[in-house]
Amino acid sequence: MFELCLFDLDDTLVRTSDLDEIRRAGKNDNSANYRRRLSAELGKIAPRLIYPESLLAEIRAANPGMRLGVFTRSPRSYASVVLQKAYPNTEWDVVVAFEDVQWTKPYGYGVHAAMKQLKIKSPTSVVLVGDNDVDVCAAYHAGSTIVIDKSAWPFSNTRDHWAALGHVPDAFITSPRDLLDVLASPNRHLPELERLFAGAPAGPTVRFDEIGHFKPRGFEEPRGPVRISVCGRSFSNHNSLTRRREDHALTASIEDNKDSTEFPQEWIDAVLAFAQKRYPLLIWGGALVVTVVPHRPEREPRLENFLGQLADAVSGSRRLRNVVVEPDLLAFKDGVRSQHGDRLGQTERFENVRDHLYVNRPDLVNGKSHYLVIDDVTTTGASLIYAHQYLLDAGAQNVACLSIAKNVGELFWKEK
Secondary structure, rough: OOOOEEEEEOOOEEOOHHHHHHHHHHHHOHHHHHHHHHHHHHOOOOOOOHHHHHHHHHHHHHHOOOOEEOOOOOOHHHHHHHHHHHHOOOOEEEEEEEOOOOOOOOOHHHHHHHHOOOOOOOOHHHEEEEEOOOHHHEEEEHEEEEEEEEEOOOOOHHHHHHHHHOOOOOEEEOOOOOEEEEEEEEHHHHHHHHHHHHOOOOOOOOOOOOEEEEOOEEEOOOOOOEEEEEEOEEEEEOOOHHHHHHHOHHHHHHHHHHOOOOOHHHHHHHHHHHHHHHOOOHHHHEEEEEOOOOOOOOOOOOHHHHHHHHHHHOOOOOOOOOOOEEOEEEEEEOOOOOOOOOOOOOHHHHHHHHHHEEOOHHHOOOOOOOEEEEEEOOOOOOHHHHHHHHHHOOOEEEEEEEEEEEEEOOOOOOOO
């Protein structure tokens, strides 16, 4: 399927987090002295390899015709020494370093430079393997598939790692060998609703990414995080995402169902799969109350209609026989504004929901039941954050939040 597999270098192929200073120095230095100093530093820590040469050879053998390359923000002087020391017997088909493009990661021009050199026409035939959010942004901008390998992630995630989680890559792996399965069947590793739309067989896990969302600074306690699980992605209409937005099934489905009263079966199946994964013991007892972010007054009860479809599906499920749907559990007061239609900013969105959302049926809230609140698209997370908070305030002990799609917004402050 893929014509080119591009690897990030630092902390994807090789562990180099201790070499930041000497890496930066290589931007202006390709001297023999610099190369000797870098070689000496590389030798101080072992082992450094994340992807051994034997695995790269196995990847080539399993994917005949697919080329292997490197796309790095590091200087060429640095990259050439690291690759020569780490992979003395590997011949890379293409290496794109800092000096090879005007704008490096998080932009995707390095992917396009590699494609041009290898005469590859479509970015969809390229997969980028990286370890952090600049790799996600570069792949999205280029229009390519992104695989995030967590093998070198620290015990405590950095800001860049949290951002990568929030952008919902095409696949996560925790071991380099897992890449073989992703290359063989990439759609199996997509978030669950995207996998269903792709018609792919079930993957190694049923994937619902959980993303922490916070109130803006200055808002009242508690400020979070509230963890929102997502069934997939919806790519926004920004230039940086044009290539990924094209022919993306879930993005199109969100657009097509803005005013729907009946929803795709895949939406229903994804929510049922989430409930079965999140609440495996329901078959033995306990109750799960499912509700939605309510419609605005004078608007169609769209997600409430979705709940009606879900109720029909639940009634035929033996594993979810203790599930009840309550479309009126939450409501909005008169005067609530449209988050999107009124073009509200982040702070305005949170104020709007805080001041107008309320628990309409407090008699349905208790400390024994589980509660699941569903929204269609999560951007700031304001609606689900306050639904979560107000249900806890009303006496619930266990509240989960699920979004049909996570909105992937603008990747850069400014397009290059």
